[in-house]
Amino acid sequence: MLKAYKFRLYPNEEQRIYLAKTFGCTRFVYNRMLAERIKSYEENKNLDIKTMKYPTPAQYKYEFEWLKEVDSLSLANAQMNLDKAYKNFFRDKSIGFPKFKKKTNTNNYTTNNQNRTVYIENNHIKVPKLKSMIKIDQHRQFTGLIKSCTISQVPSGKYFISILVDAEIMKLPKTDNKIGVDLGIKEFAITSDEEFFGNPKHLKKSEKKLAKLQKNLSRKQKGSNNRKKAKIKAAKIHEKIANQRKDMLHKVSTQLINQNQVIVIEDLKVSNMVKNHKLAKSIVDVSWSEFRRMLEYKAKWYGREIIIAPVSYASSQLCSNCGNQSSQTKDLSCRTYICPVCGMIMDRDINASKNLLKLAM
Numbered sequence: 001m002l003k004a005y006k007f008r009l010y011p012n013e014e015q016r017i018y019l020a021k022t023f024g025c026t027r028f029v030y031n032r033m034l035a036e037r038i039k040s041y042e043e044n045k046n047l048d049i050k051t052m053k054y055p056t057p058a059q060y061k062y063e064f065e066w067l068k069e070v071d072s073l074s075l076a077n078a079q080m081n082l083d084k085a086y087k088n089f090f091r092d093k094s095i096g097f098p099k100f101k102k103k104t105n106t107n108n109y110t111t112n113n114q115n116r117t118v119y120i121e122n123n124h125i126k127v128p129k130l131k132s133m134i135k136i137d138q139h140r141q142f143t144g145l146i147k148s149c150t151i152s153q154v155p156s157g158k159y160f161i162s163i164l165v166d167a168e169i170m171k172l173p174k175t176d177n178k179i180g181v182d183l184g185i186k187e188f189a190i191t192s193d194e195e196f197f198g199n200p201k202h203l204k205k206s207e208k209k210l211a212k213l214q215k216n217l218s219r220k221q222k223g224s225n226n227r228k229k230a231k232i233k234a235a236k237i238h239e240k241i242a243n244q245r246k247d248m249l250h251k252v253s254t255q256l257i258n259q260n261q262v263i264v265i266e267d268l269k270v271s272n273m274v275k276n277h278k279l280a281k282s283i284v285d286v287s288w289s290e291f292r293r294m295l296e297y298k299a300k301w302y303g304r305e306i307i308i309a310p311v312s313y314a315s316s317q318l319c320s321n322c323g324n325q326s327s328q329t330k331d332l333s334c335r336t337y338i339c340p341v342c343g344m345i346m347d348r349d350i351n352a353s354k355n356l357l358k359l360a361m
């Protein structure tokens, strides 16, 4: 089982130069290959990567000697990424044709661990080609074999490494607990055990701060130093918000996985809801799809089961007590479910989660 760990890196001046070079070289190889494929398609009208012969990164090294200065595996991965983007495009045209990589948003490269060329010792990590080891903030220990790692620099200037580890994960002991989870807007999640998970206050605070900063940014003159400074500041808050949100999603998903054998959630068509509601931003913000993804992979790791309720399942309209279906609750502002048949009165989200739980029975 593959598991990814992300840590902050603190490269020194010399290492930063090497990383910048590698980011640039992988981007160059990717863009060059893409350009050649486009040209070749225009000439031959053949996009099939299996039958077409394109130059490899190794062949580029004759023409562009400076490519030899960086890790050759990073260049091979650039080619693999392009192949992958191509395959995805042919599998699903809505994904779009592969785009050229820009310096502003793609400062990263991936390398592989061949013959223990990647390892961590004394809070430093060794990566191929670079002689010195880079300082790493390894806040979590892991066991298993490092398969590959991706080093990136985010717009605020920080460096990160994502390490893919092949680890045999211990399955959690089986439990009889089952739970239904209703995902909401006011509260992030409400369970059939009547537990509420709210959107953390510090997250809301950061979002307010960002909105204010962006308003400020629009008033600053284009190309000015102040604007540049404000941009970096905004990038930092963006990053903070993303981290705070991820942190919340990890906490909730881990708790649910730890305590329950079966978890039922709705099949939320986030994109549809975003179109139809004024609440678009908060829906996207609470990251339902990311939450579902976390639940699914953690379930796989620890031997749990996730059930996705069908779209047609009217969890918020059914009475969890008698099963009667009532359409009154289509109004989102109505917080209470009142059953006209059996008279049950319940918080509408708890009622919905109890209905979801029924799918696990």
Ligand SMILES: [Zn+2]
Residues within 6 Å of the ligand: 319, 320, 321, 322, 323, 324, 339, 340, 341, 342, 343, 344
């Ligand atoms: Zn009822």
